[in-house]
Amino acid sequence: MRRLPPEAGFLLVLLALALAFELLGWIFVHQSFLANEQRLVVMILQVSVIGVIAVGVTQVIITGGIDLSSGSVVALAAMVAASLAQSSDAVRAVYPALVDLPVLVPVAAGLAVGAAAGLVNGTLIAGTGIPPFIATLGVMVSARGLAKWYTRGQPVSMLTDPYAAIGSGVAPVVIFLATALIFHLALRYTRYGKFTYAIGANAQAARIAGIHVGRHLIAVYTIAGLLSGLAGVLTSARAVSGQAGMGLMYELDAIAAAVIGGASLSGGVGRITGTVIGTLILGVVTSGFTFLRIDAYYQEIVKGAIIVAAVVADQYRRRRRLTAT
Amino acid sequence: MGTAAAGRATPPLLEVSRLSKSFPGVAALEDVTLHLGHGRVHALMGENGAGKSTLMKIVAGVCTPDSGELRLEGRSVRLDSPRQALESGIAMIHQELNLLPTMSVAENIWIRREPLNALKFVRHRELNRRTRALLERLAVDIDPEAEVRTLPLAARQMVEIARALSYDSRVLIMDEPTSALTEREAERLFAVIRASATRGVGIFYVTHRIEELSAIADDISVLRDGRHIGAGTPATLSREDIIRMMVGRELAPLPAAAPAQAGPVALSAHALSVAGEFEDVSFELHAGEILGVAGLVGSGRSRLAETLFGLVTPTAGEIRIAGCAVRLDSPAAAISRGVGFVTEDRKETGCFPSLSVLENLEISVLSRDFVRCGVVHWGAARQACERMASALKVKTRGLSERIENLSGGNQQKVLLGRWLLLKPKILILDEPTRGVDVGAKAEIHQLITRLVAEGAAVLMISSEMPEILAMSHRVMVMHEGRVTGILERQAATQVKIMDLAAR
Numbered sequence: 001m002r003r004l005p006p007e008a009g010f011l012l013v014l015l016a017l018a019l020a021f022e023l024l025g026w027i028f029v030h031q032s033f034l035a036n037e038q039r040l041v042v043m044i045l046q047v048s049v050i051g052v053i054a055v056g057v058t059q060v061i062i063t064g065g066i067d068l069s070s071g072s073v074v075a076l077a078a079m080v081a082a083s084l085a086q087s088s089d090a091v092r093a094v095y096p097a098l099v100d101l102p103v104l105v106p107v108a109a110g111l112a113v114g115a116a117a118g119l120v121n122g123t124l125i126a127g128t129g130i131p132p133f134i135a136t137l138g139v140m141v142s143a144r145g146l147a148k149w150y151t152r153g154q155p156v157s158m159l160t161d162p163y164a165a166i167g168s169g170v171a172p173v174v175i176f177l178a179t180a181l182i183f184h185l186a187l188r189y190t191r192y193g194k195f196t197y198a199i200g201a202n203a204q205a206a207r208i209a210g211i212h213v214g215r216h217l218i219a220v221y222t223i224a225g226l227l228s229g230l231a232g233v234l235t236s237a238r239a240v241s242g243q244a245g246m247g248l249m250y251e252l253d254a255i256a257a258a259v260i261g262g263a264s265l266s267g268g269v270g271r272i273t274g275t276v277i278g279t280l281i282l283g284v285v286t287s288g289f290t291f292l293r294i295d296a297y298y299q300e301i302v303k304g305a306i307i308v309a310a311v312v313a314d315q316y317r318r319r320r321r322l323t324a325t
Numbered sequence: 326m327g328t329a330a331a332g333r334a335t336p337p338l339l340e341v342s343r344l345s346k347s348f349p350g351v352a353a354l355e356d357v358t359l360h361l362g363h364g365r366v367h368a369l370m371g372e373n374g375a376g377k378s379t380l381m382k383i384v385a386g387v388c389t390p391d392s393g394e395l396r397l398e399g400r401s402v403r404l405d406s407p408r409q410a411l412e413s414g415i416a417m418i419h420q421e422l423n424l425l426p427t428m429s430v431a432e433n434i435w436i437r438r439e440p441l442n443a444l445k446f447v448r449h450r451e452l453n454r455r456t457r458a459l460l461e462r463l464a465v466d467i468d469p470e471a472e473v474r475t476l477p478l479a480a481r482q483m484v485e486i487a488r489a490l491s492y493d494s495r496v497l498i499m500d501e502p503t504s505a506l507t508e509r510e511a512e513r514l515f516a517v518i519r520a521s522a523t524r525g526v527g528i529f530y531v532t533h534r535i536e537e538l539s540a541i542a543d544d545i546s547v548l549r550d551g552r553h554i555g556a557g558t559p560a561t562l563s564r565e566d567i568i569r570m571m572v573g574r575e576l577a578p579l580p581a582a583a584p585a586q587a588g589p590v591a592l593s594a595h596a597l598s599v600a601g602e603f604e605d606v607s608f609e610l611h612a613g614e615i616l617g618v619a620g621l622v623g624s625g626r627s628r629l630a631e632t633l634f635g636l637v638t639p640t641a642g643e644i645r646i647a648g649c650a651v652r653l654d655s656p657a658a659a660i661s662r663g664v665g666f667v668t669e670d671r672k673e674t675g676c677f678p679s680l681s682v683l684e685n686l687e688i689s690v691l692s693r694d695f696v697r698c699g700v701v702h703w704g705a706a707r708q709a710c711e712r713m714a715s716a717l718k719v720k721t722r723g724l725s726e727r728i729e730n731l732s733g734g735n736q737q738k739v740l741l742g743r744w745l746l747l748k749p750k751i752l753i754l755d756e757p758t759r760g761v762d763v764g765a766k767a768e769i770h771q772l773i774t775r776l777v778a779e780g781a782a783v784l785m786i787s788s789e790m791p792e793i794l795a796m797s798h799r800v801m802v803m804h805e806g807r808v809t810g811i812l813e814r815q816a817a818t819q820v821k822i823m824d825l826a827a828r
Contacts, residue, residue: 189701191691191692194687204673208656208674209743210657210689211688
């Protein structure tokens with residue numbers, strides 16, 4: 001007998017939530033929730049940035065670690081990228097740009113800042129052996145400070161049109177799904193993926209099996225940082241500005257998406273497909289509550305409950321499987 | 326104790342009557358009936374998956390049976406939780422100990438029952454006094470205030486036993502308590518068990534080690550495929566009888582190792598030392614040879630193995646592989662020179678529990694084969710793993726089964742297979758058959774023999790004397806971090822080895 005993959009369950013939850021909103025929609029606001037193409041696009045658009053971060057965070061969680069720095073790295077990458085994307089006629093230019101720089105420059109800078117932050121995370125964890133929670137907490141606080149210091153708290157505006165284009169239309173959605181696909185394949189079919197799971201499942205056994213655990217962890221955290229940098233580029237391009245307050249609490253949403261999608265904080269378990277569904281669940285809840293015109297407060301309350309419920313369900317599943325053998 | 330129903334002889338301490346239990350797809354226990362008497366040590370034997378653990382879990386209240394009955398001193402009891410069992414006087418000492426490592430011995434024993442003063446603060450002096458009294462009764466010398474994590478495994482087990490007895494338990498269940506103990510530690514454990522038995526406690530003793538039975542068991546029951554196959558005492562059952570009942574077939578005696586074809590030196594150590602662990606260790610290991618390493622736990626055997634595999638950096642001396650001095654700064658470095666290492670602790674340092682059999686098998690070989698530009702050629706990797714799994718006779722529903730669902734013996738075969746895929750020139754085995762049932766053990770021994778016949782060099786650490794004697798071409802004995810002798814096969818006898826190991 002072949003068991004269904006756990007993703008089937010997550011997908012079911014996603015559908016059930018969507019149908020619930022559909023039903024409530026007809027009862028309370030006399031509209032369809034799903035039969036509205038624009039709403040669906042906006043919904044996915046809203047969570048694309050979280051989704052990009054969550055793809056990286058999922059990999060970190062699979063190694064048994066955690067990354068709290070994502071949100072701050074989004075802000076730092078957004079600031080740096082935006083400063084290099086200012087148009088030449090900007091009034092308050094951070095760097096007096098004489099010409100519009102090609103769009104590749106700010107994008108590359110944003111990614112590089114993210115990767116650098118991830119490298120710091122990974123090096124701290126692999127080099128000193130401190131818990132990932134502490135290392136990334138430190139980077140989280142420092143990166144936020146750096147983002148503010150960079151322009152002394154001033155927002156960066158007047159960005160070039162090609163840069164803004166990265167964040168407009170469905171571009172973020174495409175980037176999110178492409179990122180998810182790439183890392184889905186990487187986790188399943190490459191040595192990088194196999195080693196990532198092995199380290200999370202049993203780090204000591206992984207070392208004895210010949211894996212350079214430290215080196216590999218640095219790679220995983222750097223990738224997670226890179227994706228946070230990408231999220232920073234997307235955020236600033238969408239807002240056509242850079243602000244030091246961007247990405248606040250994004251790390252928690254990303255962790256939530258991964259956990260709702262079945263990643264286990266004890267490591268060794270998790271899939272990108274699950275994380276994508278988890279991200280969409282967050283999106284449906286956000287957009288559904290707005291659609292029903294319910295206060296944002298309730299939305300947060302429910303979101304919290306969903307995260308806890310996802311982990312409880314996961315524990316329950318695991319216990320049942322253990323007693324069945 | 327034992328006020329029996331009027332007019333009847335004293336009923337046995339615990340009667341297990343017609344117990345059955347099935348899990349989806351498998352009958353784990355079928356109609357099992359057996360008795361445990363007051364002050365008796367009742368050994369339960371059986372291969373992994375024979376139903377011993379299920380039976381013990383039912384007695385300890387962890388599982389509920391589908392049918393059948395438990396009678397404690399003649400009275401029928403229903404045990405729905407371990408706590409209920411404990412309150413009825415039945416305590417289980419698990420293979421994985423359930424102690425709180427950062428708390429003291431006394432705190433662990435009396436947890437939830439600490440003596441309190443009027444302000445509900447714990448009276449530590451009284452706590453320690455009680456603990457000392459309890460430990461003295463068992464003739465165990467452990468400091469009540471010691472942190473549990475600082476104690477060796479054997480001492481922790483005794484703490485568990487003390488805790489069980491502190492509940493005035495009348496039935497103790499011990500699941501392979503000696504699997505991680507040295508012979509001397511096991512002897513001390515036996516003394517504690519006997520001391521408990523003389524106080525009227527009945528003990529269920531689950532074990533794989535037939536050698537232990539004559540030392541500890543009063544009664545023996547053998548389970549196979551969930552059924553109670555036979556019973557007797559150490560006097561009435563021979564080793565062969567028990568093995569036959571366990572496996573349901575005649576078992577060839579341990580294969581005598583083929584004579585070594587003394588090839589060139591594959592691995593050698595020259596005055597190798599790790600400060601505080603072992604000192605001045607020198608030996609030569611030839612291709613086509615099994616060098617057994619005997620010694621008590623704490624003799625530095627395992628640390629030596631870890632050093633030869635690059636997990637520990639030597640503080641002095643030299644390792645040579647195929648004649649060249651090497652510096653091994655990581656397992657990866659050792660592996661790239663053709664060294665493999667099956668560690669003694671499957672769970673802690675071997676298995677990836679949440680991953681499949683396939684992923685557990687292929688992980689090491691992926692560092693070298695079946696990968697191009699980082700992408701795994703998964704068809705080829707899978708084929709190689711399938712061939713390996715069938716060559717090793719791994720019993721599993723499929724390669725995508727999680728390894729944690731396999732029995733210990735099959736897990737061990739998978740771990741061995743992980744290294745065999747790399748075709749190692751030198752294989753270090755630390756307790757290769759610990760916690761493995763008789764059938765799988767013989768198969769693992771055959772594999773090792775075959776590997777050596779093909780020219781590999783094997784360094785085999787084992788606490789099981791029969792294994793050392795049957796498998797090794799030469800035996801190196803260690804005692805407290807020093808090599809006390811290297812015996813040729815003809816000269817290696819149990820007495821000689823114990824003499825060198827215990828001094």
